[in-house]
Amino acid sequence: MRTLLFFLFTLTLWAEYPYYYSIEKLPQDIKEHMKQSGSWKQGCPVYLNDLRYLTMTYFSTDEVGREGEMVVHKDVAEEVVEIFKTLYENNFTIESMNLIDDYNASDDLSMVANNTSAFNCRNVPRTTRWSRHSFGKAIDINPVWNPFIDKGVVYPKEAEKYANRSLNHEGMIYKNDVIYKAFISRGWKWGGDWTKSMQDYQHFFKR
Numbered sequence: 001m002r003t004l005l006f007f008l009f010t011l012t013l014w015a016e017y018p019y020y021y022s023i024e025k026l027p028q029d030i031k032e033h034m035k036q037s038g039s040w041k042q043g044c045p046v047y048l049n050d051l052r053y054l055t056m057t058y059f060s061t062d063e064v065g066r067e068g069e070m071v072v073h074k075d076v077a078e079e080v081v082e083i084f085k086t087l088y089e090n091n092f093t094i095e096s097m098n099l100i101d102d103y104n105a106s107d108d109l110s111m112v113a114n115n116t117s118a119f120n121c122r123n124v125p126r127t128t129r130w131s132r133h134s135f136g137k138a139i140d141i142n143p144v145w146n147p148f149i150d151k152g153v154v155y156p157k158e159a160e161k162y163a164n165r166s167l168n169h170e171g172m173i174y175k176n177d178v179i180y181k182a183f184i185s186r187g188w189k190w191g192g193d194w195t196k197s198m199q200d201y202q203h204f205f206k207r
Contacts, residue, residue, distance in 0.1 A: 017065025019088045021056045021081040025049070026071070030099075034071070037101035044121035045130050051119060052077040052136075056084045058094040058116075061170075068097025071119040073136030076206060079186045080118075080139070086182040093170040095142055111143035111156045111202075138205035141179070142171040146201035148191070165201070173201055 026034075030053050034040040040048060052074045060066045065088070072080050087094070095114035103109035110117055119136040123129060132138035147159035154160045162172065173179050173192065180190060183204045191200025 017057060019057045019065075019085050020067070021054065021085070023077045023081060024053050026051055026053050030071070033099070033101045037105040039071075039099075039101050039105040039120050041121060044134060046073065046121075046135050050074055050136075054081060056081055056097070057088055058084065058097050059088050059091050061093055061095055063091075066097075068094070068116070069099055070097060070117065070139075071099060071136060072139070073119075076137055083179075083182045083186065087179055090178045092179055093142075095144070095171065108156065111140070111148075112158055114142055114144040116141045116143075132205040132207070137207075138203060140202040141173065141204070143202040145169060145171045146173050146192075148200045148202065150198050 026048055031040075031048055034048070040051075050073060051071050054070045054072060054077060056068050056070065057065045058068045070080070094116050097116045098110075098113075100107070100110050100115075100117045100120045103113065103115065105120055105122075107120060107122065116139070118133065118139045120131070120133045122131050122134060124131045133140075144156065144159045145162050147162055148155040149163055154163045161167075162169065165172070165174070173190075175190075175192060180192075183190065186206075188204045188206045191203030191205070194200060
């Protein structure tokens with residue numbers, strides 16, 4: 001009976017909030033927003049014309065479909081919307097999906113807000129190397145529920161509870177789950193597979 005009720009709920013959700021996406025070249029207002037926030041600037045390793053602006057339906061914490069936005073490289077745009085379609089159809093919860101520019105291009109502020117985002121022209125922390133986010137080929141998903149852990153230190157600090165990966169919480173990513181397989185099957189890598197001293201459970205990237 002419970003399975004039937006869940007099935008009927010899912011059908012109702014899809015009927016009321018069907019998955020929608022769009023892929024387009026960066027609109028002028030988005031370009032200006034990115035320049036003002038600093039998520040893109042002269043010297044970045046990718047041109048603005050090589051980036052794409054996505055809108056996608058996501059399954060929110062209030063169990064309805066909402067429209068999110070994301071900027072990625074044109075080479076991965078099609079597969080990103082396919083991946084997020086899989087997430088939506090499996091009711092994978094996403095807290096929010098806003099451009100990093102809404103947080104003044106601050107990775108820290110976006111993480112604290114548990115915001116799912118992609119492009120941000122910045123270095124890997126404590127290095128001079130470009131992050132894969134700088135190429136539009138990395139996505140961070142629910143950073144509070146899927147924290148970055150470096151030698152036992154949890155980032156953001158608000159995510160300390162979720163360093164315990166045995167928790168069964170909506171929006172958490174586990175190895176071999178639906179979200180993991182959706183990315184890995186398309187050639188992406190997961191930061192949760194890194195060494196024992198460093199894991200980035202929010203982070204998927206493509207080389």
